[in-house]
Amino acid sequence: MSLASATPDQKLRERAQRVIPGGMYGHLHAARLPAGYPQFFERAEGCHLWDVNGRRYVDFMCSWGPIVVGHKNPVVTEAVERQMAAGDCLNGPSERLVELAERLVGLIPHADWALFGKNGTDATTTCLTLARAASGKRKILVAEGAYHGAIPWCAPGTMGVTSEDRAHLLTFKYNDVASLETAVQRAGDDLAGIVVSAFRHDYGKDQELPDVAFARRARELCDANDAALIVDDVRAGFRLTLRGSWDLVGVQPDLSAWSKAIANGYALAAVTGNERYRDAASKLFVTGSFWCSAVSMAAALATLDVLESTDGPRRMRDMGQRLRDGIAAQAASFGIGVRQSGPPQMPALLFDDDPTYKKGERFTLEALKHGVYLHPRHNMFLSTAHTEADIDFALEATKAGFAVLASR
Ligand SMILES: Cc1ncc(COP(=O)(O)O)c(C=O)c1O
Numbered sequence: 001m002s003l004a005s006a007t008p009d010q011k012l013r014e015r016a017q018r019v020i021p022g023g024m025y026g027h028l029h030a031a032r033l034p035a036g037y038p039q040f041f042e043r044a045e046g047c048h049l050w051d052v053n054g055r056r057y058v059d060f061m062c063s064w065g066p067i068v069v070g071h072k073n074p075v076v077t078e079a080v081e082r083q084m085a086a087g088d089c090l091n092g093p094s095e096r097l098v099e100l101a102e103r104l105v106g107l108i109p110h111a112d113w114a115l116f117g118k119n120g121t122d123a124t125t126t127c128l129t130l131a132r133a134a135s136g137k138r139k140i141l142v143a144e145g146a147y148h149g150a151i152p153w154c155a156p157g158t159m160g161v162t163s164e165d166r167a168h169l170l171t172f173k174y175n176d177v178a179s180l181e182t183a184v185q186r187a188g189d190d191l192a193g194i195v196v197s198a199f200r201h202d203y204g205k206d207q208e209l210p211d212v213a214f215a216r217r218a219r220e221l222c223d224a225n226d227a228a229l230i231v232d233d234v235r236a237g238f239r240l241t242l243r244g245s246w247d248l249v250g251v252q253p254d255l256s257a258w259s260k261a262i263a264n265g266y267a268l269a270a271v272t273g274n275e276r277y278r279d280a281a282s283k284l285f286v287t288g289s290f291w292c293s294a295v296s297m298a299a300a301l302a303t304l305d306v307l308e309s310t311d312g313p314r315r316m317r318d319m320g321q322r323l324r325d326g327i328a329a330q331a332a333s334f335g336i337g338v339r340q341s342g343p344p345q346m347p348a349l350l351f352d353d354d355p356t357y358k359k360g361e362r363f364t365l366e367a368l369k370h371g372v373y374l375h376p377r378h379n380m381f382l383s384t385a386h387t388e389a390d391i392d393f394a395l396e397a398t399k400a401g402f403a404v405l406a407s408r
Pocket of ligand 1: 118119120121122124147148149150197232233234235259260
């Protein structure tokens with residue numbers, strides 16, 4: 001390709017190749033998507049996003065979760081600008097810290113206190129440390145294939161990870177009571193905690209909501225063993241309900257990890273906990289240079305205002321269901337087998353007989369050409385900015401995707 005004919009995205013990729021390892025890193029690397037997806041973006045508004053080539057998409061990834069009330073939501077932007085004018089990174093926290101903790105304690109049934117970090121991994125890791133600190137025990141149970149962050153104890157790969165980093169982790173199968181009980185037995189009298197995702201949302205797999213019997217058994221096992229039940233609500237938190245995702249199955253955790261949607265794209269994470277863990281949480285040295293920054297807390301307060309006043313989780317569910325119903329009808333009319341799983345607010349779409357995801361990739365690439373940004377393997381995300389018209393526009397694109405699959 002001659003540089004003169006290269007698109008802005010291609011030019012940026014070339015420049016990045018020289019100064020960014022591998023040209024990009026992590027889950028946002030466009031190499032993880034079919035060729036044709038953009039790497040670089042220019043701007044976003046509501047549920048729309050523009051790449052650097054000037055193409056507009058209806059966005060069903062929402063920045064992989066953080067955008068929950070729409071890009072550049074005016075209520076959030078106003079709160080951010082007001083706080084920015086007053087100050088962000090100060091010698092100590094602002095009043096927003098207390099306001100936000102009060103708000104979470106008021107909203108989330110299990111929460112008696114809250115503390116804050118920046119990324120989901122800060123929150124999940126702090127939960128583990130608290131479970132160990134409070135109990136003096138070491139073993140933590142995690143579900144096979146679950147994602148809790150990208151540092152040595154939990155990264156999906158093992159590159160640069162020592163066996164010692166994971167020495168006290170034991171695994172079980174999500175929603176499988178027998179395997180959970182076996183893992184608890186293996187931990188013996190050293191069980192500090194059990195970590196569960198809000199629901200099973202492993203990469204490239206059909207999603208599974210938590211079984212009530214599994215959730216209740218996890219609670220009982222923690223109670224019987226003086227261990228912490230930890231819900232990792234980083235991905236699902238504030239999309240399904242504002243009360244914590246396991247509230248939907250009637251089980252309250254001891255500790256929850258939050259991030260992503262909490263501040264509509266501003267960097268913030270939270271840990272909430274009950275009285276049992278307050279003492280450990282008050283003694284543990286948890287901190288980071290930016291963990292008390294006021295702007296993202298102001299953004300979180302405004303985000304929660306919008307979610308509450310618009311009944312955000314229900315609106316996202318309704319729009320997600322409209323998308324799901326439309327796709328199901330199209331799949332049936334084309335005679336193509338699809339599997340749609342997970343809550344409608346966080347839909348996953350996989351194709352039958354598609355072990356290498358090639359069908360899914362052809363489908364989403366066609367949708368992309370029609371101005372709709374879907375993901376061929378990962379769960380997607382709705383926001384409160386998606387309207388009926390946006391969903392109907394998306395369904396035109398998915399129809400084109402099915403037509404391409406049917407033509408081969
Ligand atoms: C369930 C879950 N836990 C933890 C994390 C880690 O969050 P972060 O990438 O903000 O550190 C993620 C990120 O995708 C996640 O989905």
